Amino acid sequence: xxxxxxxxKSVVYQIYPRSFNDSxxxxxxxxxxxxxxxxxxxxxxxxxxxxxxxxxxxNDDNGYDIRNYQEIxxxxxxxxxxxxxxxxxxxxxxxxxxxxxxxxxxxxHYWFMESKKSKESPYRDYYFWRKGKDGREPxxxxxxxxxxxxxxxxxxxxxxxxxxxxxxxxxxWENPKLRQEVYQMMRFWLDKGIDGFRMDVINFISKxxxxxxxEIHDGQTYGDGSRYFMNGPRIHEFLQEINERVLSDYPVMTxxxxxxxxxxxxTQYTDPNRNEVNMIFTFEHMDLDSAPGGKWNLKxxxxxxxxxxxAKWQTALHKKGWNSLYWNNHDQPRIVSRFGxxxxxxxxxAKMLAACLHFMQGTPYxxxxxxxxxxxxxxxxxxxxxxxxxxNMYEERKxxxxxxxxxxxxxxxxxxxxxxxxxxxxDSEHGGFTSGIPWIKVNxxxxxxxxxxxxxxPNSIFYFYQKLISLRKEMDIIVEGDFQLLLEDHPSIFAYxxxxxxxxxxxxxNFGDKTIVMEDEDLLNRFPExxxxxxxxxxxxxxxxxSYEAIVLKGK
Numbered sequence: 001x002x003x004x005x006x007x008x009k010s011v012v013y014q015i016y017p018r019s020f021n022d023s024x025x026x027x028x029x030x031x032x033x034x035x036x037x038x039x040x041x042x043x044x045x046x047x048x049x050x051x052x053x054x055x056x057x058x059n060d061d062n063g064y065d066i067r068n069y070q071e072i073x074x075x076x077x078x079x080x081x082x083x084x085x086x087x088x089x090x091x092x093x094x095x096x097x098x099x100x101x102x103x104x105x106x107x108x109h110y111w112f113m114e115s116k117k118s119k120e121s122p123y124r125d126y127y128f129w130r131k132g133k134d135g136r137e138p139x140x141x142x143x144x145x146x147x148x149x150x151x152x153x154x155x156x157x158x159x160x161x162x163x164x165x166x167x168x169x170x171x172x173w174e175n176p177k178l179r180q181e182v183y184q185m186m187r188f189w190l191d192k193g194i195d196g197f198r199m200d201v202i203n204f205i206s207k208x209x210x211x212x213x214x215e216i217h218d219g220q221t222y223g224d225g226s227r228y229f230m231n232g233p234r235i236h237e238f239l240q241e242i243n244e245r246v247l248s249d250y251p252v253m254t255x256x257x258x259x260x261x262x263x264x265x266x267t268q269y270t271d272p273n274r275n276e277v278n279m280i281f282t283f284e285h286m287d288l289d290s291a292p293g294g295k296w297n298l299k300x301x302x303x304x305x306x307x308x309x310x311a312k313w314q315t316a317l318h319k320k321g322w323n324s325l326y327w328n329n330h331d332q333p334r335i336v337s338r339f340g341x342x343x344x345x346x347x348x349x350a351k352m353l354a355a356c357l358h359f360m361q362g363t364p365y366x367x368x369x370x371x372x373x374x375x376x377x378x379x380x381x382x383x384x385x386x387x388x389x390x391x392n393m394y395e396e397r398k399x400x401x402x403x404x405x406x407x408x409x410x411x412x413x414x415x416x417x418x419x420x421x422x423x424x425x426x427d428s429e430h431g432g433f434t435s436g437i438p439w440i441k442v443n444x445x446x447x448x449x450x451x452x453x454x455x456x457x458p459n460s461i462f463y464f465y466q467k468l469i470s471l472r473k474e475m476d477i478i479v480e481g482d483f484q485l486l487l488e489d490h491p492s493i494f495a496y497x498x499x500x501x502x503x504x505x506x507x508x509x510n511f512g513d514k515t516i517v518m519e520d521e522d523l524l525n526r527f528p529e530x531x532x533x534x535x536x537x538x539x540x541x542x543x544x545x546x547s548y549e550a551i552v553l554k555g556k
Contacts, residue, residue, distance in 0.1 A: 007196075007253035007278055008322065009479055011469045012097070012365045013046040016330045017054055017076055018062060019422045020368055022434035029422070029433070031077040031085050040451065042092045044371060044462065045469035048253065049089060050097040050198050052330055054082065058108050060167040061145075061388055062330075062420075064099075064200060065106040069185045086193055095195035097253060102182050103204045104168040111181075112169050119156050126178045127169050128161035128207070140213050141229075142222025146392035149225065161211070163204060163229060165388055173205045173238055183245045190246070196253035199277065202239070203258040203269075206232030219293060230260040236268065239276035248275070255324055255363075256280045263316035270321030279324040279363060285309045286332060289339075296393055296410040301339055303511050307485055307494055314360055314483035323362030327353060328370045333418040337376035341513060341548060346373055346449075348548040351464045351536035355550035356494055356509040358468040361483055366465065369423050372454045373461040376418040377443045382408070386440045387416045424450040467534065477503045486523060492516060493545065495523070504555035506530070510545040518543050529556040 021033030031054065041049065053063035056071040063073060072079050089096045105112055114123040130138035132152070138159050141149040143166075150159040151166045161170045171178060186197070207229045214223025239256075247254060256269060256277040262284075269276050288305045291297035317323050327335035336342045340349030350373035358364050379385060382394060390411055397407045411417075417440060424446035425432030431446030443449075454462040472478045481500035487493050492512035498505040506527055510516055518524060524542060530553040532540055540551045 004251050005272075005278075006251075007048070007363055009473065010047040010095075010253070010363055011045070011472060012048040012050050012363060013041055013044070014050045014052065014329055014365055014367045016052045016368060016420060018052075018439060019420050019433070021423065021425065022436065022438075025434055025436040026075070027434050027436040027438045028075045030075065031072070031081040035081075035085050035088050038088055038092055038094075042094065043466070044366075045466050045473075046094065046366065048095045048097055048195065050365070051099060053099045053101055055101075058106055058167065060106070060165050062386075064101055065104070065108075065165065065168045066101055067106045067108045068110070070188055083192070090193065095253075097196040097198055097255075098189055098194050099200055100186065100197040100202075101200040102171060103201045104162065104164060104170045107167045107169055111178075116153055116155055116160070119158075125175045126172055128172050128211070129156070129158045130161070130211070131158055139211050139225070140216065140223035141211070141225030142214075142220065145389050146396050148222060163201075163225075170207075171205070173207075173234070174209075179238070179241065183242070186242075186246045190250045190252065194252075197255075199254060199256045201259065202256040202277070203231050203235055203261055203265075203280075204229050205238055206235040208232055217293075226260055231258075231265055236274070236276060239269070240274065243275040254278050259283045263313050266313070266317060267320045270317065272321075279322045281324055281326065281329075282313060284313075290414075295414050296397070298410060298413055303491060303494060304489060306339075307488060310360065311483065311485035311488075311496070314362075314485075318361060318482055323360070324365060325357050325360055325362040326365040326367070327357055328367035328419060329365065330367070330419050331416050332367075333414055333416075334374055334376045335370070336373050337418070338413070339511065342373075342375040345513060345548045346375065347459075347461055348536055348546075350461045352509050352511070352548045352550040354461070354465055354468055355507065355534060355536065355552060358472065359478060359498065359505065359507045359552060360496075361479070361481065361498075364468075364472070367419065371462050371465040372424070372449060372451055374421075374424060374449060375443065375445060376412060377421050377441075378412045379417075379441060384441050385411065385415065385417050387420065390415045390417060426450050426452040464536065471534065475503075475505075476500065477505060481505070487520065493518075497526070505533075506542075506553040506555070508542055508545055508549075508551045508553075510547065510549045513547040515547065516545045518545065527553055527555040530554060531556060 017029050020029040021037050022029050023032035054076050055066045056068040056073050057063045057066050072082050086096055111123045111126045114121050115127050137148050137150040143149040145165050152159050162168050163170055212228055214225035216223050254277040258280045266280050269280050289301045291299040335353050336350040340353050394407055421443045422433035422438050427447045430438050431442045454460040477500040481498035484497045486495040494509040496507050533554045534552040536550045542551050
């Protein structure tokens with residue numbers, strides 16, 4: 001493995017700064033709060049910290065609406081604090097990756113403020129401005145956050161495009177001057193010494209010229225424009241230009257968030273010979289517990305679907321590109337509540353899910369709190385929720401006649417605030433996150449689920465993650481080996497084999513709460529001699545898998 005592919009052996013830890021650790025007790029996490037916890041992250045063993053946006057922002061979408069790319073959000077601290085954080089991360093032998101949000105800016109960004117002043121503004125073409133059509137929006141696209149994707153502006157009697165919030169106008173990447181400004185901004189951060197970028201919805205930056213009407217699906221008011229703004233006609237050209245103009249000068253890691261990208265797309269995006277991105281975030285496995293009509297329409301996970309999906313990505317990218325591996329992030333509910341059992345088997349199922357993911361090929365991502373088994377939250381009042389997507393969805397569904405309890409159930413299962421409650425550091429008030437009033441309530445389970453308790457228990461989820469991370473460093477087969485799915489149709493066992501040179505690993509994970517007696521003798525005979533290198537129960541036996549049990553065998 002070449003040195004400039006250091007990310008292949010790395011494990012990334014995502015920090016959502018607002019909810020991580022509050023050093024000045026104002027109820028909002030901050031950069032100094034992250035610095036206070038670096039030794040904890042070093043103990044866990046992660047190599048790379050990915051910070052969700054810390055740039056100056058009015059916070060309509062928690063920092064993903066950027067007002068100034070080269071200033072730090074006041075609530076989080078100063079540029080001096082950032083420089084200190086970067087230095088302290090590097091002193092501990094870790095790396096720091098920033099969020100790059102360049103599909104859109106805030107409507108308070110200087111470019112947009114200038115852009116809307118007149119049709120003659122030199123910044124006009126930095127965004128998508130269009131005349132209305134027949135007295136309404138320029139096309140029928142809906143916004144990801146509900147409503148139309150267009151907002152009317154009286155100053156010039158035109159509409160601007162916003163795929164997300166109306167305070168997040170989309171940038172027009174067709175404009176070479178705009179691209180040049182983005183590249184200068186990227187260099188500003190790379191020259192400070194950051195180690196890469198996680199690129200927010202980066203496959204949205206090329207739109208189909210003409211912005212054609214989208215198909216209106218059943219039960220929807222607006223058209224689905226996604227086929228015209230995802231994986232657009234110039235996306236590969238733009239990514240290669242970013243690489244040529246900026247990234248090729250730095251030994252960095254890039255991961256592109258790419259909704260709607262298939263394994264076939266991913267082999268192109270991540271093929272090292274094409275110089276686009278190192279890996280992408282896929283969303284397919286995150287949609288498997290959604291019924292038709294979107295993520296808020298719930299259905300139980302069918303494990304056979306999950307196995308088929310993850311196996312497809314593993315095999316498609318092997319020796320061609322590179323996978324990112326994740327269960328959780330700031331946009332997803334907590335995996336132990338979602339695919340595990342967050343009550344009587346919380347510890348076992350959290351460990352099982354971790355083992356299942358971390359023995360695959362790719363770069364694993366751990367989201368803050370995942371390593372202690374943090375769970376979804378059920379706030380009784382809608383007023384306790386903060387996420388714009390959640391609140392907009394509630395209003396839309398209420399207007400369509402959905403019952404309050406039914407909407408709340410969707411929020412409990414799928415809402416983004418499940419991931420955004422503060423990290424639970426100890427069992428003191430607000431989980432040790434702050435002594436102030438937290439910007440969003442702490443999950444009431446902080447008394448039993450917290451970092452202090454995890455560090456005191458040698459059998460905790462934390463130490464299981466620590467072991468997984470160290471195994472990836474020690475065993476090249478985890479990084480290099482091929483992937484073979486076993487027991488494809490079994491309704492509750494996820495089993496797979498990894499092979500590399502003369503080494504083999506066999507991974508068994510029980511996704512159910514019933515004990516399964518393994519009847520497939522051929523499967524167990526694959527390894528006449530083996531050692532158990534990891535298990536989440538004492539006294540493990542691969543012939544009988546208990547509730548949410550995980551066992552990893554190494555062939556001798």
